[in-house]
Amino acid sequence: MNKKTIKILVPAGALGMPFDKNALINGIKQKPDLIAIDGGSTDSGPYYLGSGKSKYSYSATKKDWSILMNMRSKAKVPLLIGTAGTCGTKSSVEWMLKITNEIAKENKEKLKIVTLKTDLSKEFLLKKFKSGKIKPLEGAPKINEDIINNCSNIVALAGAEQIQKAINSKADIIIAGRSTDTAIISALPIYHGLNVASAWHGAKIAECGALATNNPNSGVILLEFDKNGFTITPMCKKTKATPQTVFAHMLYENVDPYILLEPGGYLDVTNAKYIKHKQNSVRVEGSKWYNKKPYTLKIEGARLVGFQTISIVLIRDPKYIESIDKWIGKLKNSFYRKIKKSILVDVQLELRKIGKDATLGNLEPISINNNEVAVMAIFTANSQEKANDSAKLLNPDLLHLPLKKNEPMPTFSFPFSPPEIDKGPLFEFCFHHVIEIDNPKNIFNLEFHTT
Amino acid sequence: MKTLSKITKNIRSKNAGPFWVTVDLFFKDNNSFFYACENISNEKVSNILKIKKNQLKRFEIENLKVIKFSFPRKNIQGSRLDRDMHGASFAILFEQLLL
Numbered sequence: 001m002n003k004k005t006i007k008i009l010v011p012a013g014a015l016g017m018p019f020d021k022n023a024l025i026n027g028i029k030q031k032p033d034l035i036a037i038d039g040g041s042t043d044s045g046p047y048y049l050g051s052g053k054s055k056y057s058y059s060a061t062k063k064d065w066s067i068l069m070n071m072r073s074k075a076k077v078p079l080l081i082g083t084a085g086t087c088g089t090k091s092s093v094e095w096m097l098k099i100t101n102e103i104a105k106e107n108k109e110k111l112k113i114v115t116l117k118t119d120l121s122k123e124f125l126l127k128k129f130k131s132g133k134i135k136p137l138e139g140a141p142k143i144n145e146d147i148i149n150n151c152s153n154i155v156a157l158a159g160a161e162q163i164q165k166a167i168n169s170k171a172d173i174i175i176a177g178r179s180t181d182t183a184i185i186s187a188l189p190i191y192h193g194l195n196v197a198s199a200w201h202g203a204k205i206a207e208c209g210a211l212a213t214n215n216p217n218s219g220v221i222l223l224e225f226d227k228n229g230f231t232i233t234p235m236c237k238k239t240k241a242t243p244q245t246v247f248a249h250m251l252y253e254n255v256d257p258y259i260l261l262e263p264g265g266y267l268d269v270t271n272a273k274y275i276k277h278k279q280n281s282v283r284v285e286g287s288k289w290y291n292k293k294p295y296t297l298k299i300e301g302a303r304l305v306g307f308q309t310i311s312i313v314l315i316r317d318p319k320y321i322e323s324i325d326k327w328i329g330k331l332k333n334s335f336y337r338k339i340k341k342s343i344l345v346d347v348q349l350e351l352r353k354i355g356k357d358a359t360l361g362n363l364e365p366i367s368i369n370n371n372e373v374a375v376m377a378i379f380t381a382n383s384q385e386k387a388n389d390s391a392k393l394l395n396p397d398l399l400h401l402p403l404k405k406n407e408p409m410p411t412f413s414f415p416f417s418p419p420e421i422d423k424g425p426l427f428e429f430c431f432h433h434v435i436e437i438d439n440p441k442n443i444f445n446l447e448f449h450t451t
Numbered sequence: 452m453k454t455l456s457k458i459t460k461n462i463r464s465k466n467a468g469p470f471w472v473t474v475d476l477f478f479k480d481n482n483s484f485f486y487a488c489e490n491i492s493n494e495k496v497s498n499i500l501k502i503k504k505n506q507l508k509r510f511e512i513e514n515l516k517v518i519k520f521s522f523p524r525k526n527i528q529g530s531r532l533d534r535d536m537h538g539a540s541f542a543i544l545f546e547q548l549l550l
């Protein structure tokens with residue numbers, strides 16, 4: 001039966017981010033219908049999607065997740081995580097399932113768990129590509145069949161329809177692969193026939209937990225959805241949501257502060273009204289939702305583009321700091337001369353000047369000579385061995401290369417032995433695209449587990 | 452001549468997905484906001500970012516006293532030539548912008 005209001009408790013912006021435990025206990029007292037938390041995004045870079053690994057450690061994730069599992073037992077409502085294990089690939093869903101099973105075993109809990117994997121096969125994607133069903137979003141890179149074939153992982157971002165199916169399985173715990181940050185929250189109120197635009201809008205406001213309040217680190221917030229709008233209430237006693245803090249969250253990590261593209265349509269908050277409600281809450285109404293046909297899901301993929309080794313040398317001699325660009329030019333020349341006609345010929349070297357312009361590169365407007373500069377040499381090759389061999393080849397120059405031929409041999413400071421550090425694989429994001437889907441409800445399969 | 456940091460409460464920059472960066476300028480009061488709306492041209496901003504003017508998106512949000520700029524990244528987040536995974540330091544370029 002459809003409910004007139006749905007309450008969703010969001011413990012933090014993502015699993016691994018701080019939250020106030022007392023606030024969580026307060027939240028449980030409000031009798032939420034669902035506890036929903038995000039497990040990641042592309043925010044931390046391509047390595048996680050490329051490797052299918054989590055940003056946070058097993059032990060830290062287990063510690064936080066076990067607090068949420070205990071709260072779920074008290075509340076007797078489903079606990080849902082989206083984009084499990086930072087990147088939301090099948091490997092990270094399995095990782096999260098392992099953690100969940102381990103905690104359940106320790107607590108001697110009998111639980112029903114459902115997993116939703118949102119990986120897409122290369123075959124499926126190639127078929128979509130050939131039939132023109134992959135569409136670029138603004139600012140998308142060019143793609144081709146090779147790029148699709150070279151991806152180590154490709155996922156689609158689940159929308160409300162797919163999350164609803166998982167919630168409907170009546171599991172105690174739902175572990176979803178890559179999902180939009182918002183779908184894990186909007187799915188339930190939409191399923192109950194409540195205001196669709198407000199479901200997405202509330203979900204966007206809550207996707208970073210208490211970031212939409214005056215005390216972001218308190219984490220926990222409660223969303224209440226109904227036919228006309230939503231109300232956001234922070235669960236930490238000293239924390240306030242104000243019309244300003246709530247509206248301002250529409251700016252965060254969004255290219256456009258008024259429009260949000262989601263699976264199956266888009267949200268427009270241009271005419272939304274944010275009104276102070278009771279002491280610490282904000283009531284929001286007036287946003288609009290527009291369905292879009294055909295139904296699309298956003299996709300993400302990362303491909304291996306090389307392996308890297310880095311070396312760092314510290315320069316303290318003022319003569320060399322003054323002429324750092326000239327010195328770096330000499331280093332480069334020496335390197336490319338050495339690798340010419342060798343098997344290292346296609347290795348790429350980049351030299352960044354830490355203490356000068358390593359952050360902004362050619363956008364840096366300030367030119368000051370500091371008392372020291374670190375030169376970070378980054379070697380990128382098609383194997384780790386080649387990247388490391390290249391770094392070793394430049395080692396004598398990093399240590400001793402003189403500016404002038406006739407000066408006494410200089411020596412620079414290596415902070416480590418060896419100065420080369422293998423950084424491992426380099427991945428690159430390759431899609432900013434959506435795929436057209438014929439049957440949104442049946443695109444992914446659910447898997448059922450019991451502890 | 453004064454820098455933009457003198458009339459703002461906060462300036463933050465952040466990646467908006469792997470292909471875009473967005474910068475939010477929070478102004479101290481209405482006067483500063485309206486002054487900035489008139490005096491920060493898209494030319495000026497695209498010059499400090501070394502991008503084409505038509506790549507820049509601009510939003511003036513009076514209710515929040517915020518001007519927001521979004522633009523595509525020159526190097527995809529985390530790719531070989533990217534220097535700033537979260538686009539954190541673009542904010543500094545705006546803080547030092549001369550009005």
